[in-house]
Amino acid sequence: MSGAFTKSMARNIFYGGTTFFFLLFLALTFDTHTQLPKRDMRQNITPQIAEGKKLWEVNNCIGCHTLMGEGAYFAPELGNVIVRYGDEGVKAFIQSRPKEGIPGRRSMPQFNFTDEQLDAIVAFLKHVNSINDANWPPNDQG
Amino acid sequence: MQFKSQAVAKPYFIAAIGLFVGQILFGLILGLQYVLGDFLFPEIPFNVARMVHTNLLIVWLLFGFMGGAYYMIPEEAETDLFSPKLALLMFWIFLVAGALTIVGYLTVPYATLAAMTGNDLVETMGREFLEQPLPTKLGIVVVALAFLFNITMTVLKGKKTAIATVLLIGLWGLAVFFLFSFYNPVNVVLDKFWWWWTVHLWVEGVWELILGSFLAFVLIKTTGVDREVIEKWLYVIVTLTLISGIIGTGHHYFWIGTPEYWQWWGSVFSALEPIPFFGMTVFAFNMVNRRRREHPNKAAVLWALGTGVMAFLGAGVWGFLHTLAPVNYYTHGSQITAAHGHMAFYGAYAMVNLMMISYAMPILNGRAANSNKSQVVEMWSFWLMTIAMVFITLFLTAAGILQVWLQRVSDTPLPFMVAQEKIVLFYWMREWAGVVFLIGLILYIASFFIGGKEEAAK
Numbered sequence: 342m343s344g345a346f347t348k349s350m351a352r353n354i355f356y357g358g359t360t361f362f363f364l365l366f367l368a369l370t371f372d373t374h375t376q377l378p379k380r381d382m383r384q385n386i387t388p389q390i391a392e393g394k395k396l397w398e399v400n401n402c403i404g405c406h407t408l409m410g411e412g413a414y415f416a417p418e419l420g421n422v423i424v425r426y427g428d429e430g431v432k433a434f435i436q437s438r439p440k441e442g443i444p445g446r447r448s449m450p451q452f453n454f455t456d457e458q459l460d461a462i463v464a465f466l467k468h469v470n471s472i473n474d475a476n477w478p479p480n481d482q483g
Numbered sequence: 484m485q486f487k488s489q490a491v492a493k494p495y496f497i498a499a500i501g502l503f504v505g506q507i508l509f510g511l512i513l514g515l516q517y518v519l520g521d522f523l524f525p526e527i528p529f530n531v532a533r534m535v536h537t538n539l540l541i542v543w544l545l546f547g548f549m550g551g552a553y554y555m556i557p558e559e560a561e562t563d564l565f566s567p568k569l570a571l572l573m574f575w576i577f578l579v580a581g582a583l584t585i586v587g588y589l590t591v592p593y594a595t596l597a598a599m600t601g602n603d604l605v606e607t608m609g610r611e612f613l614e615q616p617l618p619t620k621l622g623i624v625v626v627a628l629a630f631l632f633n634i635t636m637t638v639l640k641g642k643k644t645a646i647a648t649v650l651l652i653g654l655w656g657l658a659v660f661f662l663f664s665f666y667n668p669v670n671v672v673l674d675k676f677w678w679w680w681t682v683h684l685w686v687e688g689v690w691e692l693i694l695g696s697f698l699a700f701v702l703i704k705t706t707g708v709d710r711e712v713i714e715k716w717l718y719v720i721v722t723l724t725l726i727s728g729i730i731g732t733g734h735h736y737f738w739i740g741t742p743e744y745w746q747w748w749g750s751v752f753s754a755l756e757p758i759p760f761f762g763m764t765v766f767a768f769n770m771v772n773r774r775r776r777e778h779p780n781k782a783a784v785l786w787a788l789g790t791g792v793m794a795f796l797g798a799g800v801w802g803f804l805h806t807l808a809p810v811n812y813y814t815h816g817s818q819i820t821a822a823h824g825h826m827a828f829y830g831a832y833a834m835v836n837l838m839m840i841s842y843a844m845p846i847l848n849g850r851a852a853n854s855n856k857s858q859v860v861e862m863w864s865f866w867l868m869t870i871a872m873v874f875i876t877l878f879l880t881a882a883g884i885l886q887v888w889l890q891r892v893s894d895t896p897l898p899f900m901v902a903q904e905k906i907v908l909f910y911w912m913r914e915w916a917g918v919v920f921l922i923g924l925i926l927y928i929a930s931f932f933i934g935g936k937e938e939a940a941k
Contacts, residue, residue, distance in 0.1 A: 348711055351718035352645065359725040366729045369748065373676070376742045381672035391669045398609025398667075399597040404530025409739045410816030411675065412611055415517070415529045417899035418816065440525065447520035447900070450528050452594075469671060475746070477738035479813060482896040 380473040393465025418483030423470045432459045484846050486557040488564035493847045494574050495550025496840045502543035507921050509536040514914035534588050534614045542581045547836030549630055554843045555700050556634045560641025565633050573629045580622040606667050613664045627658040645714035650696035656689030672740035679735045687728040694835045695720050701842050705784050706774035720762045727755035734806045746808035753806040757799030767791035780852035782861040786838030793830025813891050818883030826876040854935030861930035867923030874916040882909035
């Protein structure tokens with residue numbers, strides 16, 4: 342870099358540029374929050390869905406699965422699993438996991454959920470499936 | 484070393500390397516679980532091993548950042564550390580908290596751990612990378628604040644160089660953005676939106692300031708190039724980092740329920756994110772080419788050049804590969820993401836810490852550089868780990884391309900598990916590359932124990 346461009350100029354551009362773009366990011370964040378109610382289906386969130394989200398978290402489902410593409414890539418996407426299996430199919434799958442796993446295959450733990458807990462998990466997954474996420478994933482396979 | 488208090492960096496560096504070994508061992512377990520699905524099941528299910536792998540990564544990098552700061556700040560500020568005792572106390576608190584957390588992950592089912600540690604009070608657990616129980620999260624805040632207090636007071640009582648200032652901004656940013664990990668609304672879209680304020684603004688924001696500052700410090704020390712020149716470069720690089728990286732957060736807002744304009748903002752700004760990384764590569768090579776002295780620690784210079792190149796490849800090139808929204812629509816949440824994550828974290832943050840440790844450890848042990856023999860082994864470890872990581876990334880990329888094709892693009896999309904079985908060959912090759920990486924890491928540690936005569940300054 343030539344001598345005309347000094348360190349103090351670089352410093353000023355750093356502080357100025359960072360401040361400007363952070364403020365722009367805040368403005369976009371604000372705008373996003375005004376638009377989200379139309380997309381995130383918050384009006385439908387029930388205590389049961391909240392319970393389902395908590396179960397999703399405290400069993401660390403994201404440690405193997407993705408949800409709207411975020412998480413681990415060891416097991417299938419679950420944002421649209423309701424489309425693939427249906428309510429009853431999802432419950433039956435979770436319930437039927439053998440405690441010791443399936444020999445040689447990737448296995449999901451047996452969590453011993455109650456019926457209410459299974460209903461809550463399904464309610465949460467249905468809620469996620471209803472969110473307007475710009476048509477992702479590309480197809481039902483997730 | 485110039486200041487006695489710099490010595491507190493040593494336990495931080497040792498702990499960092501120890502946890503790094505743990506991270507890699509769990510990485511190998513995960514790699515095996517990808518090919519032998521029931522390996523260690525049900526004792527250590529994949530999600531637990533992954534949590535250990537990623538959390539150890541975060542914690543060892545934080546140990547490295549703190550050790551690096553404790554080493555560097557006294558030299559930059561030209562004054563002893565404000566409180567070496569506080570630094571040592573925080574070291575033990577952080578180490579014990581970290582160890583207990585890992586033991587908790589491995590010995591108790593996660594849901595039980597959550598119940599035991601007060602997750603019902605403030606629900607923060609079970610989100611990727613932020614799985615730590617509440618007491619651990621609070622511990623991180625306490626340790627971070629005490630650490631920041633310590634180094635900020637040191638800078639305030641001493642010289643305020645640009646390198647120290649950039650580091651302080653990076654570290655304060657790290658602490659501030661971690662606070663978003665306590666915000667977990669029941670609305671999953673909001674949850675995901677703010678989760679990125681910790682995760683993205685860390686690794687594609689403020690952490691890059693820490694990276695740039697460490698790199699600038701080691702380049703000044705090893706090349707003897709004028710501070711004015713190096714600091715000017717540093718400012719330019721961190722400017723490019725933040726003007727691209729802050730709004731670049733938008734590349735995570737494509738498919739999580741956020742408005743569709745993020746596909747434009749995120750694509751355009753994150754497409755610029757490789758530029759600061761390219762700047763770092765050019766910076767490192769330029770300064771080394773213009774060096775005014777031959778520093779005896781050649782291994783540290785190699786790490787400095789390496790981190791420039793690998794951060795550009797891993798974070799820059801592999802990030803760009805899948806960051807444009809129309810591409811990301813197909814690659815989102817696939818093995819492509821995993822490929823990028825591995826090389827980016829290794830190239831940017833693992834390597835910069837290894838660079839700092841490589842530069843500082845000999846000095847902390849009372850010599851300018853290790854013996855030639857020791858450095859040769861260290862350079863072998865550099866190449867083994869780096870080439871292994873290149874292959875891990877290539878194999879995961881190949882797996883990812885096939886996965887995306889089989890599962891999302893083809894006319895007859897296959898179910899996830901069917902597609903996984905078809906790409907298992909690449910997972911096997913990734914695992915073998917991981918074994919080579921471990922050998923490299925063992926050599927790295929071995930290099931510290933090879934004695935011999937100190938390499939003389941020329």
